[in-house]
Amino acid sequence: GAGVSQSPSNKVTEKGKDVELRCDPISGHTALYWYRQSLGQGLEFLIYFQGNSAPDKSGLPSDRFSAERTGGSVSTLTIQRTQQEDSAVYLCASSLVAGPATDTQYFGPGTRLTVL
Amino acid sequence: AQSVAQPEDQVNVAEGNPLTVKCTYSVSGNPYLFWYVQYPNRGLQFLLKYITGDNLVKGSYGFEAEFNKSQTSFHLKKPSALVSDSALYFCAVRVVKGGKLIFGQGTELSVKP
Numbered sequence: 176g177a178g179v180s181q182s183p184s185n186k187v188t189e190k191g192k193d194v195e196l197r198c199d200p201i202s203g204h205t206a207l208y209w210y211r212q213s214l215g216q217g218l219e220f221l222i223y224f225q226g227n228s229a230p231d232k233s234g235l236p237s238d239r240f241s242a243e244r245t246g247g248s249v250s251t252l253t254i255q256r257t258q259q260e261d262s263a264v265y266l267c268a269s270s271l272v273a274g275p276a277t278d279t280q281y282f283g284p285g286t287r288l289t290v291l
Numbered sequence: 292a293q294s295v296a297q298p299e300d301q302v303n304v305a306e307g308n309p310l311t312v313k314c315t316y317s318v319s320g321n322p323y324l325f326w327y328v329q330y331p332n333r334g335l336q337f338l339l340k341y342i343t344g345d346n347l348v349k350g351s352y353g354f355e356a357e358f359n360k361s362q363t364s365f366h367l368k369k370p371s372a373l374v375s376d377s378a379l380y381f382c383a384v385r386v387v388k389g390g391k392l393i394f395g396q397g398t399e400l401s402v403k404p
Contacts (some may be wrong), residue, residue, distance in 0.1 A: 179334075206390065208390075208391060210392075217394060217396045217397065218381065218383075218392075218394035218397075220391040220392065220393070223389055223390065223391055225389075230389055231389045231391060266334055266335065268335075268392075270390070278385070278390050279325075279337055279340060280337070280390075280392060282327070282334040282335040282336070282337075283334050284333060284334040285333075285334050
C-alpha cells in the first residue's frame, strides 16, 4: 500500500519568507509526527498529532514554527520568516495509534529545506 | 531524561563478515527500542523493534538485535554483511507518553567488497 508522502521533496527559499511543508500519512494512521534532521542537531522531534490535536509540541524550536492537521489526515508544517538555521530535512512519520506496544512509526521521504 | 547513544560514528566491514552496530540507552521504566536505516536521500526505514519478550529480535533484511537489560544495550547485528547494507543506521527509544522517538546520532555503516 501507499506509504507516507511528503511534498515538496525540495524547497529553496529566501531568508524571511514563509514556507509550508505537507505530509500525507498512511491511510488509517491516527498518529502523525514531525521530525527535523540536520547536520548539527541530528534527528529531533518537533510535534505530534493524535487525530487533529497536538498533545506534544515541545520540540518546536520557536514560535515561527507551527503545524496543523485537518480531517485526521494531512498535516502542514509552517515556518514563518525562515532563517538559515532552519535549513534541514523535515521528516514526517505516521503510526496506527500513539500507544507503545503496537506503534511503529513509518517515515516519509522528507522535504529538504534550504534557506538562502 | 531518556537518551540513546551510538558510540561509533562509522563502522567498516568487509562483505561476508558479521557486522555489529552498537547502541546503548538510558530510560526510566521499560525501554521501547527501535532500529531504522536511512539510505542516501531517503527517509528512514523501519528495521526492527523491542517491546517485550525475547531478547533477540529479528527484523528486515536479515538484521537482528540483542536487547541486554543489564548492559542497557540494543546492538544491531547481521551474520553476513552485504555491500547493499551500506547506509546510515539509527537507534531510537520511544517515549511512553505520546510516543515520540529519541534518536541516537547515527552510525554510518560501510561494507566493502
